[in-house]
Amino acid sequence: MNFANARTRWTLGVALAAACTAVIGTAAAVAAQQAAAPAPVAAPVVEDIPFASPDAGAVTVPSAPDAWGGPRTGNEPTLSDRVVAYRIQATLDPDKHTITGKQQLTWRNRSDRPVRAVYLHLYLNAFEGPGSTFYTEQRNNHFGFRSGVSVKEGGWGYTRLQRVAQGGSKVAWRYVQPDGGPATDRTVVRLDLPEAVAPGGSTTLDIDFFNQLPRVSARTGYYGTFHLVGQWFPKIGVLELPGERGATAPRWNVHEFHLHSEFYADFGEYDVSLTVPKGWTVGATGEEQGKPVERGDTITHRFVQADVHDFAWTADKRYAKPLDGVYHGANGPVKVRVLYHPEYVHNAKPVLDATIASLTYFSKTLGDYPYRTVTAVIPPYNADEAGGMEYPTFFTASSYANVDKGTLSRYALDFVTIHEFGHGYFYGILASNEFEEPMLDEGLNEYWDHRMNVANGEQVQAGTWWSRLIGARIAVGEFESQRLGGMLSEPADPLGNNSWHRFSSGSYGTVYSRTATMMHDLEQQVGKAALERAFKQYYAQWKFRHPSIADFREAMAEGTGQRALVERLFADQVYATRKVDDRIAEFDSDEVLPAPGMVEYKGKPVELTQDHLDKAVQKVRDRWTKKNPKADADKRGPFPYLTRVLVRRDGAAVPQTLLVRFADGTSRSFQWNDTAGERWWRVGVTSRSRAVSVELDPERRIFLDKDKLDDGMTREANGSAARRWSADLAALLQTAFAQLVTL
Numbered sequence: 001m002n003f004a005n006a007r008t009r010w011t012l013g014v015a016l017a018a019a020c021t022a023v024i025g026t027a028a029a030v031a032a033q034q035a036a037a038p039a040p041v042a043a044p045v046v047e048d049i050p051f052a053s054p055d056a057g058a059v060t061v062p063s064a065p066d067a068w069g070g071p072r073t074g075n076e077p078t079l080s081d082r083v084v085a086y087r088i089q090a091t092l093d094p095d096k097h098t099i100t101g102k103q104q105l106t107w108r109n110r111s112d113r114p115v116r117a118v119y120l121h122l123y124l125n126a127f128e129g130p131g132s133t134f135y136t137e138q139r140n141n142h143f144g145f146r147s148g149v150s151v152k153e154g155g156w157g158y159t160r161l162q163r164v165a166q167g168g169s170k171v172a173w174r175y176v177q178p179d180g181g182p183a184t185d186r187t188v189v190r191l192d193l194p195e196a197v198a199p200g201g202s203t204t205l206d207i208d209f210f211n212q213l214p215r216v217s218a219r220t221g222y223y224g225t226f227h228l229v230g231q232w233f234p235k236i237g238v239l240e241l242p243g244e245r246g247a248t249a250p251r252w253n254v255h256e257f258h259l260h261s262e263f264y265a266d267f268g269e270y271d272v273s274l275t276v277p278k279g280w281t282v283g284a285t286g287e288e289q290g291k292p293v294e295r296g297d298t299i300t301h302r303f304v305q306a307d308v309h310d311f312a313w314t315a316d317k318r319y320a321k322p323l324d325g326v327y328h329g330a331n332g333p334v335k336v337r338v339l340y341h342p343e344y345v346h347n348a349k350p351v352l353d354a355t356i357a358s359l360t361y362f363s364k365t366l367g368d369y370p371y372r373t374v375t376a377v378i379p380p381y382n383a384d385e386a387g388g389m390e391y392p393t394f395f396t397a398s399s400y401a402n403v404d405k406g407t408l409s410r411y412a413l414d415f416v417t418i419h420e421f422g423h424g425y426f427y428g429i430l431a432s433n434e435f436e437e438p439m440l441d442e443g444l445n446e447y448w449d450h451r452m453n454v455a456n457g458e459q460v461q462a463g464t465w466w467s468r469l470i471g472a473r474i475a476v477g478e479f480e481s482q483r484l485g486g487m488l489s490e491p492a493d494p495l496g497n498n499s500w501h502r503f504s505s506g507s508y509g510t511v512y513s514r515t516a517t518m519m520h521d522l523e524q525q526v527g528k529a530a531l532e533r534a535f536k537q538y539y540a541q542w543k544f545r546h547p548s549i550a551d552f553r554e555a556m557a558e559g560t561g562q563r564a565l566v567e568r569l570f571a572d573q574v575y576a577t578r579k580v581d582d583r584i585a586e587f588d589s590d591e592v593l594p595a596p597g598m599v600e601y602k603g604k605p606v607e608l609t610q611d612h613l614d615k616a617v618q619k620v621r622d623r624w625t626k627k628n629p630k631a632d633a634d635k636r637g638p639f640p641y642l643t644r645v646l647v648r649r650d651g652a653a654v655p656q657t658l659l660v661r662f663a664d665g666t667s668r669s670f671q672w673n674d675t676a677g678e679r680w681w682r683v684g685v686t687s688r689s690r691a692v693s694v695e696l697d698p699e700r701r702i703f704l705d706k707d708k709l710d711d712g713m714t715r716e717a718n719g720s721a722a723r724r725w726s727a728d729l730a731a732l733l734q735t736a737f738a739q740l741v742t743l
């Protein structure tokens with residue numbers, strides 16, 4: 001949806017509302033408020049505990065060893081150092097798509113000072129209208145959310161607090177905009193507590209809330225009888241302490257809901273009772289407790305899960321009988337359930353299989369899956385934007401009409417399933433801050449998902465009905481496909497940037513593809529074993545602890561044992577924006593013949609003229625030809641060859657290899673490990689055989705390079721380099737892949 005359309009539709013909506021109802025005054029006031037440009041900005045509020053910076057991103061300072069209560073060794077009484085406990089009773093009105101909720105939120109003050117005010121996220125308010133930060137960014141920055149489904153009339157959503165109490169005393173609240181967004185944004189609310197929470201103490205807040213779910217446009221909402229309920233309850237912000245994610249003093253990490261942003265929250269316990277009409281199917285985060293309780297026309301399901309930081313659920317009367325499976329892991333059986341609608345019955349088994357395959361791979365390569373359930377939801381027809389989203393122990397996959405093996409749609413279904421399950425580790429268990437450092441979740445997850453496919457011998461299948469008709473099999477390597485979406489020629493944002501300070505939505509998308517490409521290159525340089533060791537170390541050290549980019553960098557530096565290389569890569573790609581571009585500028589290979597000039601002969605200077613030399617050279621040639629009548633002088637002649645190669649570097653330094661191939665079939669390779677910032681590299685080599693071609697990065701290790709077609713040169717026209725890098729030509733397929741890289 002572009003800027004002009006959005007504005008036109010909105011203006012028309014307001015005009016109609018004014019004409020049809022008696023709220024002309026309200027509509028006009030709203031119109032005046034919204035039409036004012038720039039959008040109103042809230043007056044700065046001096047808080048006793050400050051907010052995290054509105055432009056926070058890539059942390060450079062490693063966290064303290066005791067951050068988040070120290071590493072979780074497995075000997076602690078609980079998996080995570082629990083900060084919150086949510087007890088929620090929620091009732092769904094399936095016709096109005098509303099939820100009435102009662103919530104008991106218990107929060108522990110980990111800091112060394114009394115806390116008088118706390119902050120809650122009210123994420124659904126992003127969907128209440130054009131005044132939210134979410135829609136303001138869409139309008140003012142030309143940002144788009146995935147497929148860009150627009151909100152239809154009557155399809156807005158919101159959440160409202162109805163009552164907040166602390167120990168029976170009423171709690172006052174007001175909306176705040178910690179990132180300086182429009183004053184009309186209501187996604188963060190401040191609660192001023194009647195009684196301060198003592199250092200190390202806890203408080204319990206009783207909260208009544210009401211949700212109007214939006215029609216599905218960005219992850220959450222309803223379509224018909226289908227309800228996917230995410231980011232739906234008032235959720236407390238994270239109070240970060242000194243030594244955690246770069247903080248030097250306590251600070252509230254509670255950003256507004258930005259358009260590209262996902263989430264960040266404390267670990268704790270969730271005990272949630274969900275009341276829906278009888279006969280409806282419910283799926284949710286965690287394990288269901290006992291049999292659901294019927295009361296009149298309704299039924300109440302209770303789900304409990306500890307050591308997670310979010311809770312999502314779904315309810316529909318149209319779900320088919322769930323497809324169940326089991327994964328037998330080191331921590332006991334894991335129940336895997338796939339929820340789907342009758343029209344997508346053929347998608348259910350592939351999703352179940354890919355989920356179990358992911359449980360196997362992630363448990364083996366990072367650490368054993370610590371929970372007892374995984375629930376996967378296949379959204380129904382026309383609710384695609386609810387798909388491709390992760391929540392703890394619960395995710396939404398995609399759906400496709402054709403899931404035949406070897407098709408792009410089957411590849412996409414498998415990949416989305418792997419990706420959303422994989423979030424359970426990077427977003428779920430490692431729980432990095434997706435607002436400020438999305439590369440730690442989306443980027444690393446994307447990388448690990450493609451590694452899983454490589455380990456299982458998969459390739460991006462780009463087959464369509466017409467290609468199969470003509471018997472063509474179109475496949476692109478896992479990481480070649482990532483290069484295509486990486487904006488490698490003109491990267492606009494450092495990978496470590498936060499989710500909202502972005503050149504474009506496409507540039508936010510590079511968090512996925514360029515991070516995966518960078519990690520691919522790092523793995524090529526340090527080797528598979530060292531990389532896997534480093535990731536295992538990262539996971540073991542930081543699970544349940546919210547690591548930062550600096551913590552990840554340290555884990556990579558220590559785990560691979562190659563600190564200099566890791567630090568340079570992070571400096572160039574994570575904390576800054578440097579393209580990589582090495583190319584062959586010149587290449588020739590010629591016979592070395594004696595040259596005219598003065599020589600010393602018997603103590604006297606004698607001039608060798610060209611004439612002398614021509615005769616001498618001819619003599620040598622004749623003798624050689626007589627001896628080797630059928631030989632090819634290029635392969636091995638009477639004179640040696642001098643090969644000269646000039647490499648031009650237009651981007652960041654990378655460990656580079658040059659391979660020179662000779663006519664006799666032999667080859668030699670040369671290394672360039674520059675640390676001085678050179679912009680060129682000259683290689684000269686003398687050999688008995690003439691060089692026929694030169695190639696940079698012959699082992700295809702450097703996928704960040706913006707153009708692989710200029711990495712090779714032959715003496716005579718020869719398309720070998722171009723053929724080797726046919727992936728670049730597959731840019732035509734980029735549109736098809738785009739859907740795979742922003743999930």
Ligand SMILES: [Zn+2]
Binds near residue numbers: 419423442742743
């Ligand atoms: Zn994702």
